[in-house]
Amino acid sequence: MTIRLLRTADLAEKIRQKTQGKEAPLIGIKPNLVTPSPAQFGATTHPEIVEGILLYLKEQGFHNLLILEGSWVGDQTAQAFEYCGYQRLSEQYEVPLFDTQKDTSFPVRCSDSMKDLTLHLCSCVSRIDFLINVPVLKGHCQTRMTCALKNMKGLIPNSEKRRFHSLGLHRPIAALNSCIRQDFIVVDHICGDPDFEEGGNPLIRNRIFVSEDPVLTDAYACRELEIVPTEVEYLMLSQSLGIGSCDLNEALITALSDPAEEDKSQTPLPALMHKSLRLNYATEELESCSACYSCLTQALNRLDEEGLLRILTDKMHCRFCIGQGYRGQSCKDQAFIGIGNCTRSFQKNIPGCPPSEDDIYNFLKSFISASC
Ligand code: SF4
Numbered sequence: 001m002t003i004r005l006l007r008t009a010d011l012a013e014k015i016r017q018k019t020q021g022k023e024a025p026l027i028g029i030k031p032n033l034v035t036p037s038p039a040q041f042g043a044t045t046h047p048e049i050v051e052g053i054l055l056y057l058k059e060q061g062f063h064n065l066l067i068l069e070g071s072w073v074g075d076q077t078a079q080a081f082e083y084c085g086y087q088r089l090s091e092q093y094e095v096p097l098f099d100t101q102k103d104t105s106f107p108v109r110c111s112d113s114m115k116d117l118t119l120h121l122c123s124c125v126s127r128i129d130f131l132i133n134v135p136v137l138k139g140h141c142q143t144r145m146t147c148a149l150k151n152m153k154g155l156i157p158n159s160e161k162r163r164f165h166s167l168g169l170h171r172p173i174a175a176l177n178s179c180i181r182q183d184f185i186v187v188d189h190i191c192g193d194p195d196f197e198e199g200g201n202p203l204i205r206n207r208i209f210v211s212e213d214p215v216l217t218d219a220y221a222c223r224e225l226e227i228v229p230t231e232v233e234y235l236m237l238s239q240s241l242g243i244g245s246c247d248l249n250e251a252l253i254t255a256l257s258d259p260a261e262e263d264k265s266q267t268p269l270p271a272l273m274h275k276s277l278r279l280n281y282a283t284e285e286l287e288s289c290s291a292c293y294s295c296l297t298q299a300l301n302r303l304d305e306e307g308l309l310r311i312l313t314d315k316m317h318c319r320f321c322i323g324q325g326y327r328g329q330s331c332k333d334q335a336f337i338g339i340g341n342c343t344r345s346f347q348k349n350i351p352g353c354p355p356s357e358d359d360i361y362n363f364l365k366s367f368i369s370a371s372c
Pocket residue numbers: 073162287288289291292322323324339340341342343352353354355
């Protein structure tokens with residue numbers, strides 16, 4: 001599927017035009033390996049898609065290739081490369097893997113309406129002549145969805161990822177995309193999780209699509225997830241910065257498969273779609289990192305499935321406080337449970353940066369047992 005799409009889109013010609021005949025341009029391929037989890041769980045890019053890209057590029061005479069990624073804070077990219085099948089790809093096709101978590105960085109002053117913001121980008125970004133983004137179309141417990149625009153976060157250092165959360169995520173994600181131009185996008189819409197960024201509830205779609213506009217790509221992803229684009233703040237901000245257009249009515253969409261046949265085989269989105277939003281009604285979030293928030297959501301999901309979440313929230317009136325905004329704040333109220341090291345001054349605190357899903361789940365379960 002990937003090779004057929006790339007041939008139809010004539011990616012090789014786009015690379016030649018952008019790099020203007022440069023001998024051996026460096027082509028960066030950026031998958032989403034947020035966490036060491038195989039693609040079938042719905043969080044990470046299928047290595048088969050990247051393999052298709054490598055085969056196509058080599059067939060077209062491009063051999064100076066680099067697969068680059070940095071997992072989220074709390075996980076190691078090297079493990080994700082190994083578990084997700086990229087180590088094998090690297091050896092088989094002799095394409096190096098580059099861990100952006102280990103890279104140096106350089107500051108970039110954003111332009112125009114974001115000029116008060118200086119971002120730090122991984123140094124490797126400045127070496128890439130042509131960037132191919134290979135995101136997974138999936139839901140996200142903080143930003144509703146993630147696809148092309150948010151996947152660029154893998155190209156900033158960990159310290160900057162934390163800072164993005166302290167800045168509210170949406171504005172810096174839009175600003176980041178005004179600093180890094182992704183030249184081509186291959187979207188993995190095989191089985192992304194419509195609810196959680198780290199997967200676990202894959203929804204099979206068996207689709208791949210390509211695009212040159214990251215904003216249009218994300219608007220299309222919203223449609224697939226039945227989300228109104230205006231609910232995704234960074235998408236609207238990116239459009240206002242001129243990064244691309246959300247207007248799907250103006251888009252020229254070419255289907256290589258028969259849409260009527262495809263529609264027949266699609267299962268509807270699950271009724272519990274956007275479950276993460278429903279679960280977090282008792283969460284007091286203030287600038288939390290994705291990994292931290294996600295571990296909390298998954299722990300709450302487990303408690304909810306066991307019928308325990310309502311005991312915590314309705315009978316014990318617990319609230320879950322999470323995020324960098326709580327640093328230095330103390331709280332003696334036992335009902336306010338601090339999640340992570342940022343809330344270490346809370347009397348009830350679950351330590352870790354981030355604390356694991358198991359740690360949160362076990363702590364809350366013991367808290368119920370001790371109190372009831
Ligand atoms: S404790 Fe959580 S919110 Fe605070 S810095 Fe660590 S991962 Fe981020």
